[in-house]
Amino acid sequence: MTSVYEGKIAIVTGGTSGIGYAVSEELLKRGATVWVIGSRKESVEKAKASLAGYKKARYAAVDVTIADEVKGMIETCVREDGRLDYLFNNAGIGMTHPSRHLTLDMWKKAIDLNLWGVVYGVHYALPVMLAQKSGHIVNTSSVAGITAPPAQTVYCATKYAVTGMTEALRYEFFEEGITFTTVCPANVATAIFAGTEIPKEAIPADEAARIILAGVEKKEGLIIFPEFAKKLYERFLADPVLKEKFMLEYARRRNAGWESGIPYLGVPDDLLDM
Numbered sequence: 001m002t003s004v005y006e007g008k009i010a011i012v013t014g015g016t017s018g019i020g021y022a023v024s025e026e027l028l029k030r031g032a033t034v035w036v037i038g039s040r041k042e043s044v045e046k047a048k049a050s051l052a053g054y055k056k057a058r059y060a061a062v063d064v065t066i067a068d069e070v071k072g073m074i075e076t077c078v079r080e081d082g083r084l085d086y087l088f089n090n091a092g093i094g095m096t097h098p099s100r101h102l103t104l105d106m107w108k109k110a111i112d113l114n115l116w117g118v119v120y121g122v123h124y125a126l127p128v129m130l131a132q133k134s135g136h137i138v139n140t141s142s143v144a145g146i147t148a149p150p151a152q153t154v155y156c157a158t159k160y161a162v163t164g165m166t167e168a169l170r171y172e173f174f175e176e177g178i179t180f181t182t183v184c185p186a187n188v189a190t191a192i193f194a195g196t197e198i199p200k201e202a203i204p205a206d207e208a209a210r211i212i213l214a215g216v217e218k219k220e221g222l223i224i225f226p227e228f229a230k231k232l233y234e235r236f237l238a239d240p241v242l243k244e245k246f247m248l249e250y251a252r253r254r255n256a257g258w259e260s261g262i263p264y265l266g267v268p269d270d271l272l273d274m
């Protein structure tokens with residue numbers, strides 16, 4: 001059966017590692033032309049070597065925190081491939097840190113990448129898609145963009161912003177044939193956990209990619225995964241008292257983790273029966 005992605009033109013920022021790499025490879029397998037984007041030449045070269053078997057892969061080093069580079073990325077794609085069907089604004093960094101020790105540089109770094117990187121992508125891709133009268137922009141937020149874990153102050157600020165802007169855009173441009181999707185992963189085993197232990201509930205990136213592409217194919221507004229995170233989010237919506245208890249215990253564990261020198265990054269799913 002032909003895939004809906006067959007023959008389509010896609011850009012995946014943060015395509016050189018983790019979730020973005022897996023999404024890029026899955027799109028290539030399904031017959032799309034994919035611009036695989038990283039900010040560092042080395043990461044782009046590495047992705048190029050491992051995706052060498054795919055003839056429709058394109059590569060570019062683009063720093064998405066720089067508006068002109070994002071503009072150039074979109075112009076190059078349209079000039080060389082004639083159109084842009086999918087933009088995955090996926091590049092991002094994690095930040096779990098005790099809030100009292102945050103520096104303004106940390107705030108700036110995360111906002112520049114996680115929020116402005118997405119803003120620039122939307123800003124330059126939207127006119128192209130409006131002219132085409134079609135297109136799909138997929139912005140990577142996080143479960144931390146719909147619920148706020150303790151010690152993720154900066155990360156939540158950026159990801160809630162991404163969720164909000166994407167949802168607002170989805171309704172505004174629906175009638176014009178442009179689709180917006182917010183992707184909300186919980187833990188996926190990627191380099192985002194470099195230097196710390198990968199949480200036990202983390203799923204592999206290739207599984208994340210298949211979930212994302214299934215939701216994008218159905219033009220879903222919000223793709224929340226893995227399943228445990230989706231169920232937890234739904235339980236919190238239905239039961240705010242449970243959410244408050246869960247989050248306070250989560251904060252207690254995280255605070256104790258910082259004090260002991262062993263950060264607690266997992267999800268306290270043992271509390272779900274409380």
Ligand SMILES: NC(=O)c1ccc[n+]([C@@H]2O[C@H](COP(=O)([O-])OP(=O)(O)OC[C@H]3O[C@@H](n4cnc5c(N)ncnc54)[C@H](OP(=O)(O)O)[C@@H]3O)[C@@H](O)[C@H]2O)c1
Nearest residue numbers: 014016017018019038039040043064091092187188190192
């Ligand atoms: N993994 C998770 O558990 C998880 C959970 C929730 C949300 N997310 C979100 O999912 C997205 C992907 O995360 P990941 O876990 O796959 O991370 P990852 O493996 O660390 O990959 C990050 C990617 O972003 C690129 N990147 C970093 N800075 C960039 C910049 N200034 N311009 C362009 N590209 C840049 C990196 O390439 P270079 O090294 O070349 O810069 C790399 O390709 C992020 O938005 C993250 O917040 C992840």
